Amino acid sequence: MxxxxxxxxxxxxxxxxxxxxxxxxxxxxxxxxxxxxxxxxxxxxxxxxxxxxxxxxxxxxxxxxxxxxxxxxxxxxxxxxxxxxxxxxxxxxxxxxxxxxxxxxxxxxxxxxxxxxxxxxxxxxxxxxxxxxxxxxxxxxxxxxxxxxxxxxxxxxxxxxxxxxxxxxxxxxxxxxxxxxxxxxxxxxxxIGQDFSPAPRRPAFEITYFDQWGFTRSQGSQDGSARIEDGPGVVVEIDTDARPKAIWDVISDINMPAQFSEELVKAEWTSDGDPQVGSTFRGSNSISGVREWETDCIVTEWKDRAAFEWRITDAEKPGAIWRFDLAEQGGGSRLRFSMTIGKDNNGTAPRALKDPTQESRVLHERRLVHKANMQRVVDGVKGLVDR
Ligand SMILES: Cc1cc2nc3c(=O)[nH]c(=O)nc-3n(C[C@H](O)[C@H](O)[C@H](O)COP(=O)(O)O)c2cc1C
Missing domain, CATH: 3.40.109.10 (NADH Oxidase)
Incomplete structure (x- = not known):
């Protein structure tokens, strides 16, 4: 058998x-x-x-x-x-x-x-x-x-x-x-012949949402509820009429998307030279001129017109992983903006882990905030390129 x-x-x-x-x-x-x-x-x-x-x-x-x-x-x-x-x-x-x-x-x-x-x-x-x-x-x-x-x-x-x-x-x-x-x-x-292969397709965890459109987990949860250890994330996507080049010009200029976000309002490169894997930048949020927080980001993927990923604080133990992906879609492009909440180096994980009965709720609420904010970013980018 x-x-x-x-x-x-x-x-x-x-x-x-x-x-x-x-x-x-x-x-x-x-x-x-x-x-x-x-x-x-x-x-x-x-x-x-x-x-x-x-x-x-x-x-x-x-x-x-x-x-x-x-x-x-x-x-x-x-x-x-x-x-x-x-x-x-x-x-x-x-x-x-x-x-x-x-x-x-x-x-x-x-x-x-x-x-x-x-x-x-x-x-x-x-x-x-x-x-x-x-x-x-x-x-x-x-x-x-x-x-x-x-x-x-x-x-x-x-x-x-x-x-x-x-x-x-x-x-x-x-x-x-x-x-x-x-x-x-x-x-x-x-x-003619029987040797056909599986096609490259997006893995399930990237395109499967749990309990709310756009809420991902990078691995299956033990009991079905959202846990920090399962890599909870958020995805927003938008279709634009523009070619990937026009969108890349916007998203690769780190201050352009930042202007649409309520959480990250300013970003500046802290490494020299053209951006590439390993480059660093600092993001900060200041409300009424008072700096609320600032965070260091490390570029972990940089593919012209295709992908830009950065990690918060520590590339190995990131507070979060953030990512833009671009693909041609019809005559235009699809912009995908995604993030995964890390286990360390952020404020969400300790809040979620403080009380296991509240972990799922804390992650849900935090992700609703992220989702709304990320939606503003992709809407803003579309507004710039689809004029
Ligand atoms: C709704 C639908 C319509 C399609 N129409 C055509 C078609 O008119 N002509 C054709 O050659 N292939 C057609 N295809 C096949 C797709 O091109 C094909 O499935 C795709 O390229 C992926 O290749 P794969 O199925 O080998 O992974 C169609 C497939 C679907 C699902």
């Missing part, structure tokens, strides 16, 4: 490999190998085990094998897909983070109709904002299960949705009645 059998009897090595390596496959689709109807039925049967709103059996699947019909769908797909072909022209050889996915997507645009079989997932209903379940919400879980079922049997696909921009033409071509929504058209084939 494998060590990795779960409480429910599943071999987690297998299950986790399926869940972490079911990739969007395009260049490694084997266009030459036949895929049987039996296999498609089998995968649809598995996919149909997915939940549906109101247990309403409204999903329908459309399997396209006729080459003329595939060619016409390929032509429609390419009309929308020119954006990938154009983007590939711009990105090829640049090392841009999207270069590979764009090149792969463009390949699918050019080869869509070569798939041995195209499988559409559709549902009776249209999105009418009625709030009723059973529309997209019921089709998507089964569409993903279909992907997993394919992968488990040596096949692959990509979750191709671009034909949704051509739904009237598609409906006419395939005789789909009004009142039916098509969501995705899978190009299905055996994959």
């Amino acid at each position: 494998s060590d990795s059998l779960s409480e429910s009897g599943f071999d987690l090595d297998h299950v986790d490999r399926l869940l972490t390596t079911t990739r969007a496959v395009r260049k490694r689709l084997d266009f030459e190998r036949h895929v049987s109807d039996e296999l498609i039925f089998e995968c649809i049967d598995l996919a149909e085990q997915a939940p549906t709103g109101g247990n309403d059996a409204s999903r329908r699947w459309l399997v396209i094998r006729d080459q003329d019909t595939k060619n016409e769908l390929g032509r429609l797909y390419a009309e929308v897909g020119t954006l990938f072909i154009n983007a590939r022209g711009r990105l090829d050889g640049t090392g841009h983070p999207k270069e590979r996915v764009v090149s792969s997507s463009a390949f699918l645009v050019e080869n869509f109709s070569r798939s041995p079989v195209l499988v559409m997932c559709a549902i009776w209903g249209i999105h009418d904002d009625s709030g009723r379940p059973g529309l997209f919400d019921s089709a998507i879980p089964s569409a993903w299960s279909f992907n997993l079922a394919l992968r488990s049997r040596g096949l692959g696909t990509a979750y191709a949705t671009m034909l949704n921009n051509k739904s009237e033409d598609v409906a006419e071509l395939l005789g789909i009645p009004s009142g039916v929504t098509t969501l995705v058209c899978f190009p299905v084939a055996y994959t």
Whole structure:
């Protein structure tokens, strides 16, 4: 018996490999190998085990094998897909983070109709904002299960949705009645090789919030309540129209974000030269000209247009870790401002630890103050760059 059998009897090595390596496959689709109807039925049967709103059996699947019909769908797909072909022209050889996915997507645009079989997932209903379940919400879980079922049997696909921009033409071509929504058209084939890897994704602790939007913990708590030893933190994020460069120019000038914060109103470099890892600055807060506190900060990450992290008082035992992260998002950028409260060198930890029954409450209240303050900072930065 494998060590990795779960409480429910599943071999987690297998299950986790399926869940972490079911990739969007395009260049490694084997266009030459036949895929049987039996296999498609089998995968649809598995996919149909997915939940549906109101247990309403409204999903329908459309399997396209006729080459003329595939060619016409390929032509429609390419009309929308020119954006990938154009983007590939711009990105090829640049090392841009999207270069590979764009090149792969463009390949699918050019080869869509070569798939041995195209499988559409559709549902009776249209999105009418009625709030009723059973529309997209019921089709998507089964569409993903279909992907997993394919992968488990040596096949692959990509979750191709671009034909949704051509739904009237598609409906006419395939005789789909009004009142039916098509969501995705899978190009299905055996994959060339089986060695697919997990994708880099943000770790759960960075994107999982507890009890309040933006409240993080850097590790799981023993009993579920917030504890100083679990690395309680706060995240605020904002989307801007500006490119990362414009935001970096603001956040890398330490006094610019400070002006929006009620806690930190002044910051000045205390080390010489251009900022880099190891540089230091001093932050202070003075109300009505009276200095309330000042604190020394050490830069622990400095990545042009991407990340700026600093630690309070002691890099090894920080009072807090503060961080800006920048990423391209759509045509603009997403700015993420986060902090983690340290175990030492701050006023919060002793206050929280004084009475264990109050620890969670103290951390909650302190983080509400941080969150409001950090929100002012990102709103202020957005105001500067989105003018
Ligand atoms: C809602 C949705 C729409 C997508 N639409 C397309 C599409 O039209 N064409 C395509 O080639 N890939 C499409 N994809 C696949 C994504 O590009 C792919 O999942 C992403 O690049 C990450 O790659 P990975 O799944 O291998 O990790 C879509 C995925 C989702 C979830």
